[in-house]
Amino acid sequence: MSEKELIKGNYAVVEAAIDAGCRFYAGYPITPQNEIPEYMSHMMPEAGGTFIQAESELISINLVFGAAAAGARAMTTSSSPGISLMQEGLSYMAGCELPAVIVNVMRGGPGLGNIQPSQADYFQAVKPGHGDYHMITLAPHNLNEMYDYTFGAFDLADRYRNPVIILADGLLGQLMENIELDRTKKPELLNAPKPWALTGARGRHGQRILSLLMQPGVLEKHNFKLKEKWDLITKNEQKFELTNMDSNPDYLIVAFGTVARVAKGTIQKASADGIKVGLFRPITLWPYPSEALKEAAKNVKKVFVFEMSLGQMVEDVKLALGDASKIEFYGRPGGGVPAAGELYEFIKKRVK
Amino acid sequence: MAKERVIYKKPESLTDVPFTYCWGCGHSMAHKLIAEIIDELDMREKVIAVAPVGCAVFAYDFWDFDVTEAAHGRAPVVATAIKRVHPDKFVFCYQGDGDLASIGMAETIHTANRGENISVIFINNTNYGMTGGQMAPTSLISQVTTTSPYGRDVKNAGYPIKMLELLSPLQGVKYLERVKLTDVPSIVKAKKAIKKAFVNQLTNVGFSMVEVLSACPANWKKDPVKANKWIDEEVSEYFPVGKIKDIT
């Protein structure tokens, strides 16, 4: 049974985590995601789980590391500068193959930046920290998806024993919308055994969770094993959404998250003027749906890449298409949110 | 015919892998004592330990119970989460002075202040052992290390930090004791202190830490016997052994 709820994006994240069986949350205050730890501080104890207000993002991510190592479904949330502090822990978790869900409600940067919405942490999510590793990165563009993707992220994390990032932004975190929740959905892997977790060596020898592999060749082998996993994720988990592609569009917009949402308005404006524009919205930013994008861009005259940054995803678009000549980029950095008309003006000037 | 009875042997909680620590290293002794205590408390099957970054990162090769690594300085945080997830298990973290008193200072203080019901074994050998003997926050005044070639200069590097004295006023902290391992009586005392810290957790007393003044013969450029003598004469002068706090 589904129910309609007027809910703020940050609250949707909390509802989803609780429904998905997350029973360990640690977080540190930072705008624009404060509603998550606030709401979590009473939702999590009510669900019988552990809520800890960490004393830094370093502590948040390492609490999540410990909870994951102990076999719990664990989550932390933060915003851009806080996620920077978590890079160490994320690399360790990927190396140790620990599942967890991390939500980044992005804000403007660099540095302390501002608290306006931004997408400038794309690189940090899809081309992360030290060492060779990847994290599944999901980009919601409405509040239903804030719920759905967070809910699904826990199964993804458990399935692949890898951190999963929800890459949202200040707008999605702060916005209120009526969303439809299917509360009957059950997480698939909630009760799946985790034989690797540390629960005490009952009737067996001690086991280890570690990323330190000092013997020559052993770490290399471990990395190749991780690559097999990431190849499997790349094969199985690419997700994207196509809009207005049935119209056989002459132009294609590539955008994710909030910008994709804005771009849907741009398509309507263009359509009213007789300009056919389609939208390719990657849902998984890693693995990037490159083949699908290539296919969608096959017959268009131009590919417009719009981001709330100086151009980060555009690099993956170039890699996917292998030919940058059709690509036009427009970005708003430092907390700027483009309007539908603004994007349309950009397009209009570049189409004949 | 005379009968024979084994009255002392390698504890069950140690694997058959010989310690790879240098000769006379305090880590070996501390590992052994911990394993003995875990055997005595019959809890090998409920232990989850957190190994640090530093020489003792290899602890998991030697202990036959569940062990996870943690990033440098973050061990008490990882231990906190494991204990919160499994309150019925026994969780301890094992950290060196660089790990606990330098890069992990915030983690140490907040874990202590929250009064987490975990046990922390703090190995103070007054230098960064694994990386080759650099100055640590605990290096003694005038101690020569690879990054204080003229001896620790307090004008530049400040004074050696006394972690237990620093943690003592925190209300969440229940038990703090500093021990050394330089002769049989001190080893026996050290074992008693670590056991008390462990029992504190089992009886839900709360946060306990034992600081072990530990020899690092290789980086101190002393043989094991002289290294112990240096602990007796110099290190324990600055870091006095004994109970710092006990409100158990």
Added chain:
Amino acid sequence: MRKGRIKIDRNRCKGCMLCIDACPKGEIKQGTAINKAGYNVVEFRNNGECNACMLCAISCPDAAIEVIEIIEDVKK
């Protein structure tokens, strides 16, 4: 006097000599054998002086010493 003997695990011993320092009877000496790790391991003299006091084993950082108490047959 209680009688005893010790067994030294050559793989674990590092020849640090802390046991030699601890033994009140001088029953342990630096040996001539070199183990796999390259350490010059210690040896039990077995001069009949060992009384299984365990001070050597307690002092051994490497858990390399096993102490065995010899219980003489009382009938003899």
